[in-house]
Structure formats: C-alpha cells, structure tokens
Amino acid sequence: GEDVEQSLFLSVREGDSSVINCTYTDSSSTYLYWYKQEPGAGLQLLTYIFSNMDMKQDQRLTVLLNKKDKHLSLRIADTQTGDSAIYFCAESTSVSGYSTLTFGKGTMLLVSP
Amino acid sequence: NAGVTQTPKFQVLKTGQSMTLQCAQDMNHNSMYWYRQDPGMGLRLIYYSASEGTTDKGEVPNGYNVSRLNKREFSLRLESAAPSQTSVYFCASRETGGHPEAFFGQGTRLTVV
Numbered sequence: 001g002e003d004v005e006q007s008l009f010l011s012v013r014e015g016d017s018s019v020i021n022c023t024y025t026d027s028s029s030t031y032l033y034w035y036k037q038e039p040g041a042g043l044q045l046l047t048y049i050f051s052n053m054d055m056k057q058d059q060r061l062t063v064l065l066n067k068k069d070k071h072l073s074l075r076i077a078d079t080q081t082g083d084s085a086i087y088f089c090a091e092s093t094s095v096s097g098y099s100t101l102t103f104g105k106g107t108m109l110l111v112s113p
Numbered sequence: 114n115a116g117v118t119q120t121p122k123f124q125v126l127k128t129g130q131s132m133t134l135q136c137a138q139d140m141n142h143n144s145m146y147w148y149r150q151d152p153g154m155g156l157r158l159i160y161y162s163a164s165e166g167t168t169d170k171g172e173v174p175n176g177y178n179v180s181r182l183n184k185r186e187f188s189l190r191l192e193s194a195a196p197s198q199t200s201v202y203f204c205a206s207r208e209t210g211g212h213p214e215a216f217f218g219q220g221t222r223l224t225v226v
Binding site: 004008030031033035041042043044045048050088092099100101102103104105106 | 146
C-alpha cells in the first residue's frame, strides 16, 4: 500500500537553512505536498509540486522532487523561530478511482535563537 | 470566508457515550475527508466522501460512521466511544480534478475517559 516516510525531528539555529526530507511509494501520485501545523492549529498548505516538475521555488521555500528515487524535500532558507512547527509531507493517491491524500508522520522543526 | 468549519472544538466523553462531529465547507467542494491525528502517527484517513451521496472507508474506519448530508456537510459519528478514540479529528475538503489543494478545519480535540 501507499506509505510516506519522513524523519521525525530536526533542530536548526535561526538564520540557517532547514531541509526536511520525505520518501513516498506511489509512483502514480499526481501531486506532492508540504503542510505546516503550528501548535494547537490545523494544517496549512505551504506548497505543492506537480509530479512532472523537479523543482519549485516560492520565496524562502524550495521543493525538490526526485521521481526516480521517490524522494521529496523541502528547504527553508533563513529559518526563523516562527518556522518552528510540524511539517507534513503528503501525496495524492487513488483509492477505488477516487483521490485522497496520504500523509507522513510529520517532522517537528525546532528553530533556536 | 469561513472555509472548513468544525464543531465542537473540544469534547470530553465517557466510555460508551455517542457523539457526532460536525463539519461544513463553503467552497462548493465535491470531496470531503475525516482524519484523525495521534502523536507519532501523523494523519490517518477515517472516511472520505468523493461526492454528495457517496462515502468510503479509509485506513482506520472501525468505530466510526459518517454521513454526507449534502454537498456542504460531512459528519462523523462515534456510536460508542472508547479511550482509543481519544485523538484530534480533522475534516478537510478538496475539489476533485483541477486544483489540488485540500483545505483543513481547525480540528476537534476529543478525549474519551
């Protein structure tokens, strides 16, 4: 079945770059996503990438997709303390012809001053 | 611009009690989802509804029932709550085809004692 794996924890200093990695299994995924969850809040879509792209940049965020290795990464440049949150990788998957989202367990990013 | 609204935000139940979690979206989306989030487990799909009048089981449907009352509303019912159902529940909606983004509610924190 579909599975999304990501490391559970990352700690960086303010101003450094953060890289969060994810691997997925469904080669037919149309879109791959990064969601952010702040404490006590719901999930906020950060960015997504279409499966026929290999890179997407959006301000401080860079998403890299390696379809051959089924590897997705999120790079946050100039990481700030406000970036501390849980980051979820997700893939769109098809179940019985319908599209759903399958999430990883989340990476907790801790940014220290 | 409400997006996805979940009620209640918090709930404490005794084992064996029943309750219904409500979810409504005002974006005219066809697809709606219920997820549960547990520490270290990420988000797991309970049920989803691809369109009004249809519902399907996700990864962890046992102990739950759903109703897609109309296009706007998708409710999740616990008939006999168990401590293992203590979790944070998220509703999401998404347009099928076209735009890939899924929008999430703020979550319902349920404790079963």
